Amino acid sequence: MQLQQGCELVLRVVMTGYSLASEGKGMRRDQRKQARQVLDRRLSAIDSNVLAPPSAGWVRAIRDALGLSTRQLGERLGVAAMSVTDLEKSERAGSAQLATLRRAADAMDCDLVYAFVPRSSLEETVHDQALRVARRELARVHTTMRLEDQALPDEEVEARVVQFAESLLDDRALWDDRQ
Incomplete structure (x- = not known):
């Protein structure tokens, strides 16, 4: 006891x-x-599934859907077409900077949405x-x-x-x- x-x-x-x-x-x-x-x-x-990036990445998916070439998006961003290609690669690799993605989104009349779900x-x-x-x-x-x-x-x-x-x-x- x-x-x-x-x-x-x-x-x-x-x-x-x-x-x-x-x-x-x-x-x-x-x-x-x-x-x-x-x-x-x-x-x-x-719904985090809705926000999952397309296999090509958001920049490429939106750019293609809008009918923009890498040259055209580059002009809107003030960079060379190769820089747009590099951005798309870095986005797929998960190493793109948020500020750069925000600029690209803005150039395509989009908002960048960033959240932890x-x-x-x-x-x-x-x-x-x-x-x-x-x-x-x-x-x-x-x-x-x-x-x-x-x-x-x-x-x-x-x-x-x-x-x-x-x-x-x-x-x-x-x-x-x-x-």
């Missing part, structure tokens, strides 16, 4: 240590959560990371408790993991690589 209380105390200390590290950051925590929610709403409308919601990403950290950190305590034959039932361990993860949600240390 005393050992189990000691192990539970260690578990509480681990959980409290994380929550104390982020105390006094209530306003910033709320702001981060609100920012995630706002971005999630804005980005949920974007999360694979899942930002809220889910943060929640999943919190669960990974909580499981990793509490696994150490659970192992010690199990070795001392004081292990908690699996349901209770998972409940503690979820509780700990909730306390980590807006802790910037959540993204530190702790081993």
